[in-house]
Amino acid sequence: MLRVFRYWVTLYRRTWRGSIVINVLNPLLFLIGIGAGLGALVDDNAPAQIAGVSYAAFFAPGMLAAAAMQNAFLEGSAGVARAAGFGAYRSATPTPLRPEQLAAGHLLFITFRVLIASGAFIVVMAAFGLIGGWWALGALLGATLTGVAFAAPAAAWAVGVRKLRHIDTVFRFVIMPLYMFSGTFFAVSQLPEWIRPVSYLLPLWHGVELCRTLSLGTATITGSSVHIAYLLTLAIGGFLVARVTYRRRLHP
Amino acid sequence: MTTVAVPAWTRRRALALIERNFMIYRRSVTPLLNALVEPILYLLSIGVGVGMLVGTVPGVDVPYAAYVGPAILATTAMNTAFNQTSFGVFIRMRVEKTYEAILPTPLSVTDIAVGEVTSAMINGLLTSIGFLTLMAVGGLVTSAWVLLALPASLLISYAFAAGGLAVTTYLRDFPDFQYIQLFMLPMYLFATTFYPLSVYPEAVRPLIQALPLYHSIELVREPALGHLSWDLLIPVAYLLAFGSVAMYVATRRMTRAMLR
Amino acid sequence: MVSTHPLVEARDLTKVYPARGSTPEFRAVDGIDFALERGESFGLLGPNGAGKSTTMRMIAATSPISGGSLRVLGMDxxxxxxxxxxxxxxVTQDDHLDNELTVRENLHIYGRYFGLPRAVIRERATRLLDFAQLQEKAGDQVETLSGGMRRRLTIARSLINEPDILLLDEPTTGLDPQARHILWDRLFQLKQQGVTLILTTHYMDEAEQLCDRLVVVDHGRIVAQGSPQELIHRYATREVLELRFRLDERDTAAEKLRTSVLATGGTDAEGRVELLPDRVLVYTADGEAALATVHAMSLTPLTALVRRATLEDVFLKLTGRSLIE
Incomplete structure (x- = not known):
């Protein structure tokens, strides 16, 4: 598993310049464009309307979790499908490495990537004075956990995907709506009452809540435990399924 | 450099390439719907969702969503057209090698470029019509002048389709597309899509006003809000010039690369 | 319209790719002359990189010429x-079919590129699908076709405008033997119908079957031309004796043969010995007699084969290397 992990790290060292664009710059641009820019309008209209803080402070941890989801999903789906189709998995199949080791190694690598990207984002948040205190470091783990909760099921599915187009479709119809309506940009409490329960079922909502409460210092033990349990279930469940689907695709 | 001269009578043959692109679209409307998903999500979540927090934009007396809608329409036309001549053309040029089969036919490289840009413009127009319809259904249309958005979307598509084509001639591999993202995403976020120019400090404004998307948004939003003035000729001239320069660069570079 | 001038005429035709960065200037085609008459079947032969494809692209007006003159169908x-x-x-080396379209749609859109009316294309497409033995595949996506089928579709596609000249760049490279034979049969049929063919190939049997006239190119220059028979007659002997030796015996045997009467001529005025990595070729008018001479020298080849000389032998003699390197 560590060998697989090291392989991906080596590969990453060659391509980091490209991926840094997506992983770090993307959410940062949103933080500035939406958090600061649009935030100026929000704060003018109704200062400290949401959770008693500026819009940027509200939005930033949401973006942190959402970015973790997007990065982890993309690497866990497109990255895995490519590796299974014509990349690293193909060349590893004839070696003694077992498919579940490939899965675990790749997921470990994705975790590591999400951790790095989230860390960079939190540093920027701190620089802008958008975090409540040391508690925010918990948000780093929260974001990473959110990433894994998406990467594992994504990998379990994508290892069997033969057309990258399908990943595009899932991204567009599942990940994008999650990103938009899980409380990233505005609080779920703003939604009409009848639809709110649906939001509480969305995995990203748990990620966003976990990160936001930790970042703003309003986390409760019960609340955080529920979020963590939900995300952990997805991560572990995803990995268990991945063990089966990896074996099915790589050792048919 | 040497070019193969092209008599004017072959120009109409660019139509054949448009026919080809639409033979593929005809089979399913998915690409068109796909192009609408993202703008609709943005309109709902930022326009409506965050709009509740914004109230109205200073100096604008319509709901925030009605302010953002036309801008998102402009970005939709932009993205549809741009994607077709960047991703689409790159794949046809480097992966599928579609043009290799077209070169031995009477079509010239210029015909190929014109055909691709025109198909992209048609696509840009179609998605704009789709988005405008949805805006109207959602009650976000406040002035009949919003219909000017349709000719505007053709012009926007022209500028960005030509721009996409020109940029594509510089790309070597798929990872290079990330550098395009590096330009397109900030432009999307900062070219007054979500808030007016007045949010920016005085010193930054000329920078924003230099962006092609800024002019595209002006061209759609101003009439949509019922503001008509001769000032609209500025974005028209800007986009025409931008598209034409890009078209010149694209054709030149494509000819050089393909007629080796 | 009957024209008096050749269909294709090249004089001192040259193609130079200018130096680019660390890549030095490259003269792909270095002053070649040839003329092609209507109804002829003309072959360009040469190893990879000899300038065949470049010449084809210049004739097809998809690559600007660097020097000399070229007239195609009397035009510049x-x-x-x-x-x-x-x-x-x-027909380019790779098929470049439109993978997003079906078989019939590929023919249709290609016809449209030539500005043909839809009704004309429909009628021709049906005929061409027949010709290419692809009637049953008409509605299939191109992706599902085999290599041979793709090739036949590419040829059918190139005929949609009923061309005066058909250019084929390595039409059968990469195909299995059955697919090649089907294709040769189709091309032979076209030739019978009077279509002018220009083809490049590095298969000698293909050249012998399909070409009336051949040009052998190497390093961008023409090294020989004529009909297949003329070339064999001019550059090879009637028969060839192929010998293989045990590894430990090979070098001494080769040395002996090289200094023998077989190489220097002697009784057989045309005699010549060619050493290849894996075998020794003895060019001779009489293979059996030459083999007797070999035995008389008390050499014991593992295998000995007497065969007629082919274009391949001509090629080896002219370029000193094998066709596919």
Whole structure:
């Protein structure tokens, strides 16, 4: 598993310049464009309307979790499908490495990537004075956990995907709506009452809540435990399924 | 450099390439719907969702969503057209090698470029019509002048389709597309899509006003809000010039690369 | 319209790719002359990188010439590219079929590129699908076709405008033997119908079957031309004796043969010995007699084969290397 992990790290060292664009710059641009820019309008209209803080402070941890989801999903789906189709998995199949080791190694690598990207984002948040205190470091783990909760099921599915187009479709119809309506940009409490329960079922909502409460210092033990349990279930469940689907695709 | 001269009578043959692109679209409307998903999500979540927090934009007396809608329409036309001549053309040029089969036919490289840009413009127009319809259904249309958005979307598509084509001639591999993202995403976020120019400090404004998307948004939003003035000729001239320069660069570079 | 001038005429035709960064200037085609008459079947032969494909692209008016002159159908490819291309059919080395379209749609859109009316295309497409033995595949996506089928579709596609000249760049490379034979049969049929063919190949049997006249090119220059029979007659002997030796015996045997009467001529005025990595070729008018001479020298080849000389032998003699390197 560590060998697989090291392989991906080596590969990453060659391509980091490209991926840094997506992983770090993307959410940062949103933080500035939406958090600061649009935030100026929000704060003018109704200062400290949401959770008693500026819009940027509200939005930033949401973006942190959402970015973790997007990065982890993309690497866990497109990255895995490519590796299974014509990349690293193909060349590893004839070696003694077992498919579940490939899965675990790749997921470990994705975790590591999400951790790095989230860390960079939190540093920027701190620089802008958008975090409540040391508690925010918990948000780093929260974001990473959110990433894994998406990467594992994504990998379990994508290892069997033969057309990258399908990943595009899932991204567009599942990940994008999650990103938009899980409380990233505005609080779920703003939604009409009848639809709110649906939001509480969305995995990203748990990620966003976990990160936001930790970042703003309003986390409760019960609340955080529920979020963590939900995300952990997805991560572990995803990995268990991945063990089966990896074996099915790589050792048919 | 040497070019193969092209008599004017072959120009109409660019139509054949448009026919080809639409033979593929005809089979399913998915690409068109796909192009609408993202703008609709943005309109709902930022326009409506965050709009509740914004109230109205200073100096604008319509709901925030009605302010953002036309801008998102402009970005939709932009993205549809741009994607077709960047991703689409790159794949046809480097992966599928579609043009290799077209070169031995009477079509010239210029015909190929014109055909691709025109198909992209048609696509840009179609998605704009789709988005405008949805805006109207959602009650976000406040002035009949919003219909000017349709000719505007053709012009926007022209500028960005030509721009996409020109940029594509510089790309070597798929990872290079990330550098395009590096330009397109900030432009999307900062070219007054979500808030007016007045949010920016005085010193930054000329920078924003230099962006092609800024002019595209002006061209759609101003009439949509019922503001008509001769000032609209500025974005028209800007986009025409931008598209034409890009078209010149694209054709030149494509000819050089393909007629080796 | 009957024209008096050749269909294609090249004089001192040259193609130079200018130096680019660390890549030095490259003369792909270095002053070649040839003329091609209507109804002829003309082959360009040469190893990889000899300049065959470049010559084809210049004739097809998709690559500007660097020097000399070239007339295609009496026109200048640099100025009248579209008019020339309208009357050519081109089969490039790779198929470049439109993978997003079906078999019939590929023919349709290609016809549209030539500005043909839909009704004309429909009628021709049906005929061409027949010709290419692809009737049953008409509605299938191109992706599902085998290599041989793709090739036949590419040829059918190139015929949609009923071209005056059909250019084929290595039409059968990469195909299995059955697929090649089907394709040869189709091309032979076209030739019978009077279509002018220009083809490049590095298969000698293909050249012998399909070409009336051949040009052998190497390093961008023409090293020989003539009909297949003329070339064999001029550059090879009637028969060839192929010998293989045990590894430990090979070098001494080769040395002996090289200094023997077989190499220097002696009784057989045309005699010549060629050493290849894996075998020794003895060019001779009488293979059996030559083999007797070998035995008389008390050499014991593992295998000995007497065969007729082929274009391959001509090729080896002219370029000193094998066709596919």
């Amino acid at each position: 490819p640099m100025k009248q590219g579209p008019e020339i291309r309208a009357r050519l059919g081109v």
